[in-house]
Amino acid sequence: MASVRTSSSRPYHLVVFGASGFTGQFVVEEVARTASEAPRGNLKWAVAGRSKQKLEQVLEQAASVLGKPELRTGVDIIVADVEEPDSLAAMCKQAVIVLNCVGPYRFFGEPVVKACVENGAHHLDISGEPQFLEGMQLNYHNQASDKGVYIIGSCGFDSIPADMGVLYTREQFKGTLTAVESFLTVKAGPEGGCIHDGTWQSAIYGFADSHKLQSLRRKFNYKPLPSVGTKLKRRGSLFFSNEIQQYSMPFMGSDPSVIKRTQRFLVEEHQASPVQYGAYAGIGGIGNVIKLVFAGMLFWLLVKFSFGRDLLAKNPEFFSFGLFSKAGPTRKQMEASSFRFVLYGEGYTEGLDPSQGKPNGKICTLVQGPECGYVATPIAMVQAALTILNEASDLPKSGGVYTPGAAFAKTTLIERLNKHGIKFSVI
CATH class of the missing domain: 3.40.50.720 (NAD(P)-binding Rossmann-like Domain)
Structure with missing residues (x-):
């Protein structure tokens, strides 16, 4: 070899x-x-x-x-x-x-x-x-x-902080970790920030093709992962998070899919008990919520049609309220930006049987660093x-x-x- x-x-x-x-x-x-x-x-x-x-x-x-x-x-x-x-x-x-x-x-x-x-x-x-x-x-x-x-x-950034973050949380927890929810917040400096158009293009075609992902997954013939502890409840598509004190939504990136694959590998190769996972991103106050709802509705409407996808692809700044741009962020914007990725875990402390009763232990970990993209x-x-x-x-x-x-x-x-x-x- x-x-x-x-x-x-x-x-x-x-x-x-x-x-x-x-x-x-x-x-x-x-x-x-x-x-x-x-x-x-x-x-x-x-x-x-x-x-x-x-x-x-x-x-x-x-x-x-x-x-x-x-x-x-x-x-x-x-x-x-x-x-x-x-x-x-x-x-x-x-x-x-x-x-x-x-x-x-x-x-x-x-x-x-x-x-x-x-x-x-x-x-x-x-x-x-x-x-x-x-x-x-x-x-x-x-x-x-x-x-x-x-x-x-x-x-x-997709997906090392999340994937390694879940493994880190599991390692630090004394007992059997059963579920983790993560909350991403991004901080920009006085000059603001944006994401390069390449990510926007990936998103357009990813959403347009989401039905193909389902049929691809069926080809693996996976059995469902065993679930340990209380089933993790999915949160709504927009909610106020008490954890980070701002409005939040499910994280749209690849983290949930990557972490599920990691957990499956650890179950199959190392007989580890799997960790359930939910990923969310903070979007800030009510002004951002209104922008996001409006941009999201336009995006969903246009992404279904080829002319709509062309429009989205050609005008990232307009349709994302400046969040994506063909020029990408400046070095100055990057230097002033940072991310915080907080992971809230729960599980059964050492000596407790995970098949009995509700999880009784909690842990909170943090992955933080410079501008993410x-x-x-x-x-x-x-x-x-x-x-x-x-x-x-x-x-x-x-x-x-x-x-x-x-x-x-x-x-x-x-x-x-x-x-x-x-x-x-x-x-």
């Missing part, structure tokens, strides 16, 4: 694919920042994408932002295109791990996963698209397992990659398609994140 330990034959430990994209440029900066922490401080890495000229510009920008002139000439460039399988194969043969930043993944993700599996490179992405993530598991898990290749999805996401992705390079023996015993929680449960990923500004703590 090809493992990370026999990687010296490949010229690069990491290749950042899609390095000139909006998120890719920040992943490049994060790799450059942390390169000195690799084993023996000699992380070899390269950038890849369609345009050599744009990749040169990204290295130029990283060199001036970080004050590292050596980046201009010291980092190799690989020209590779999702539309050209041979170029992807050539890229994957040179990499121990491909950091894939080319989204929306439902359109561009699979060729890269396929090339990684066939050419023995591990693959990390930052997708928040359940249909893509679960589709890759269905189609490539066995092949990746045979090759000893790890395909680990959602290694960005373009500061925390690159940190999470790069630390996940360094974990694979440094802790190969603590990954699941065979390759395959995994969630972050399934892949990194036995590693020091949480400690690594703590050192890089994404902090896990018990409140």
Whole structure:
């Protein structure tokens, strides 16, 4: 089995694919920042994408932002295109791990996963698209397992804080943790903030295709997960949360789907008892609620029709009240933003039988960090990659398609994140 330990034959430990994209440029900066922490401080890495000229510009920008002139000439460039399988194969043969930043993944993700599996490179992405993530598991898990290749999805803000946060909460709870609800709040600075249009595009096609996700899930033939303790009640689509003292709604990202897959893995592989999960996001006061209801109704109406999807795709700022934009946030906006992700867990304290009575123990944990989309996401992705390079023996015993929680449960990923500004703590 090809493992990370026999990687010296490949010229690069990491290749950042899609390095000139909006998120890719920040992943490049994060790799450059942390390169000195690799084993023996000699992380070899390269950038890849369609345009050599744009990749040169990204290295130029990283060199001036970080004050590292050596980046201009010291980092190799690989020209590779999702539309050209041979170029992807050539890229994957040179990499121990491909950091894939080319989204929306439902359109561009699979060729890269396929090339990684066939050419023995591990693959990390930052997708928040359940249909893509679960589709890759269905189609490539066995092949990746045979090759000893790890395909680990959602290694960005979706879904490392949530997935590792649930594992952390379980570890800190003395007894059997049965359920967790998480509440995300995002704080912007005086200049406000926004999210790059790529996430908006993923959302448009994700909602339009939601029926396909249901039929995909039926193909797994899963038995329902055993439930322990009281069944977790789902909250309404809009409610006032006493926990965070603001109006809240279900979190629309991939966290619930990713965590369910992790819990299933832990039940099947390690006979752990599963944790039920509910994910919510704070939206603030009544003014935001009115905007959100209005924008949500328009979105639901338009997303059902192809002309509506085109309208939404072309005018993200208008239809999202400025929450999404084609330009993305400025560096100043990013520096002033942060997130808080609070997890409320309940369960049975040590010595109590989970099949008897109601849960009697509670725990509250916190994951907090910098701006989530373009500061925390690159940190999470790069630390996940360094974990694979440094802790190969603590990954699941065979390759395959995994969630972050399934892949990194036995590693020091949480400690690594703590050192890089994404902090896990018990409140």
